[in-house]
Amino acid sequence: xxxxxxxxxxxxTRKDESLRGLKFLxxxxxxxxxxxxxxxxxxxxxxxxxxxxxxxAGEDEIVMVASGSSARQGLANNSIPVDATIVGIxxxxxxxxxx
Amino acid sequence: xxxxxxxxxxxxTRKDESLRGLKFLxxxxxxxxxxxxxxxxxxxxxxxxxxxxxxxAGEDEIVMVASGSSARQGLANNSIPVDATIVGIxxxxxxxxxx
Amino acid sequence: xxxxxxxxxxxxTRKDESLRGLKFLxxxxxxxxxxxxxxxxxxxxxxxxxxxxxxxAGEDEIVMVASGSSARQGLANNSIPVDATIVGIxxxxxxxxxx
Amino acid sequence: xxxxxxxxxxxxTRKDESLRGLKFLxxxxxxxxxxxxxxxxxxxxxxxxxxxxxxxAGEDEIVMVASGSSARQGLANNSIPVDATIVGIxxxxxxxxxx
Amino acid sequence: xxxxxxxxxxxxTRKDESLRGLKFLxxxxxxxxxxxxxxxxxxxxxxxxxxxxxxxAGEDEIVMVASGSSARQGLANNSIPVDATIVGIxxxxxxxxxx
Numbered sequence: 001x002x003x004x005x006x007x008x009x010x011x012x013t014r015k016d017e018s019l020r021g022l023k024f025l026x027x028x029x030x031x032x033x034x035x036x037x038x039x040x041x042x043x044x045x046x047x048x049x050x051x052x053x054x055x056x057a058g059e060d061e062i063v064m065v066a067s068g069s070s071a072r073q074g075l076a077n078n079s080i081p082v083d084a085t086i087v088g089i090x091x092x093x094x095x096x097x098x099x
Numbered sequence: 100x101x102x103x104x105x106x107x108x109x110x111x112t113r114k115d116e117s118l119r120g121l122k123f124l125x126x127x128x129x130x131x132x133x134x135x136x137x138x139x140x141x142x143x144x145x146x147x148x149x150x151x152x153x154x155x156a157g158e159d160e161i162v163m164v165a166s167g168s169s170a171r172q173g174l175a176n177n178s179i180p181v182d183a184t185i186v187g188i189x190x191x192x193x194x195x196x197x198x
Numbered sequence: 199x200x201x202x203x204x205x206x207x208x209x210x211t212r213k214d215e216s217l218r219g220l221k222f223l224x225x226x227x228x229x230x231x232x233x234x235x236x237x238x239x240x241x242x243x244x245x246x247x248x249x250x251x252x253x254x255a256g257e258d259e260i261v262m263v264a265s266g267s268s269a270r271q272g273l274a275n276n277s278i279p280v281d282a283t284i285v286g287i288x289x290x291x292x293x294x295x296x297x
Numbered sequence: 298x299x300x301x302x303x304x305x306x307x308x309x310t311r312k313d314e315s316l317r318g319l320k321f322l323x324x325x326x327x328x329x330x331x332x333x334x335x336x337x338x339x340x341x342x343x344x345x346x347x348x349x350x351x352x353x354a355g356e357d358e359i360v361m362v363a364s365g366s367s368a369r370q371g372l373a374n375n376s377i378p379v380d381a382t383i384v385g386i387x388x389x390x391x392x393x394x395x396x
Numbered sequence: 397x398x399x400x401x402x403x404x405x406x407x408x409t410r411k412d413e414s415l416r417g418l419k420f421l422x423x424x425x426x427x428x429x430x431x432x433x434x435x436x437x438x439x440x441x442x443x444x445x446x447x448x449x450x451x452x453a454g455e456d457e458i459v460m461v462a463s464g465s466s467a468r469q470g471l472a473n474n475s476i477p478v479d480a481t482i483v484g485i486x487x488x489x490x491x492x493x494x495x
Contacts, residue, residue: 245442
């Protein structure tokens, strides 16, 4: 799974019928890099994604996003056209204790 | 799903028989970036794609594109060789209100 | 689907038995970019691919290539190890009339 | 499969129920490059991934990571939303003998 | 399929049980580019991969690698966690006659 930061909501009035009722979030993929003093930081990388969310992630949280056919495994109905799903919210301390 | 801007139509007279009747659009993936004053903008990223459209997206609209096997879930017949489908049109205000 | 230019043939004498009889072409992915005067052009992007062809694409033609499991949907036998298939040939005028 | 270095653990208290009990590791993809004297080295490339681990990989080990639907084949339950799994630990000598 | 050069072997003593008996090779993806005089050459691109080999490819040979779920179609058992398989060895003359 990739790591991504939740950066906002997105609305889509006209969409595939099977997507009605699903919540979608705008997420920005991030990668782990390091400050000069060795402390880790999460740096933006690659392009913005729209991911389905069934966990209740909030703005600015760091989440794990599953892509491709695996993204559909995280949904109640796995025959819908979704290729990115938030499957976990990373505990804040995870990247703060590492140096 | 990735975000993309609809930039035009494409015609293909000689194609896989199973694709007849489907509408294809040329879309350019975009990513969210920011102007110096902090207002968001959508910047072109990566290469142009041809996506099936069953929603009726129009030129210049920002759409969500599902890729891979998930793209086929959005079609009436999911055993055809399509790997990119427009699954939603983003409401214009979505990226205009954010700062 | 991505856009690609057919740039040649490729031969493989030693290959997976299930691939015998299939025609493979060397294709170079392209993306739409623009000349200074605003006329569009197709620019090479990313790495060369080998794609199965059942449509009869010829050298220098611009084609649509389906990737991943979707590539197998375009073949008579969809349990063979092919991950890129030419599914359509783009009509020449498509990118020539656009400005 | 890609090569990656195990760089740490990650915790996620709120996650998809089906992921409970799975161990996840933070891995950084690497690629083979060469020092000026021709000796090989593994250089970081691309973005950090979270991969499921059922082999018991330890920090700093080089592992093979399977992605996409193939990642699910390495798990007891293959209908869960995981798109990256550690499927092997590379023997240290492998890249040390090559010059 | 992508093109790749076989650059070596890799050993993994601790791995997923289902991978026992499979041969894995280290391959470096390549793309077609051109010398100033127009003769083609294969240039390294992207990151090193580990691919299953059932064809008997040797060091320095140029191979076609199928990725994703298609990679599993080339194996006797297609429910194992492999996402890259060598499906053909490119005949040497293929890229040498082209100018």
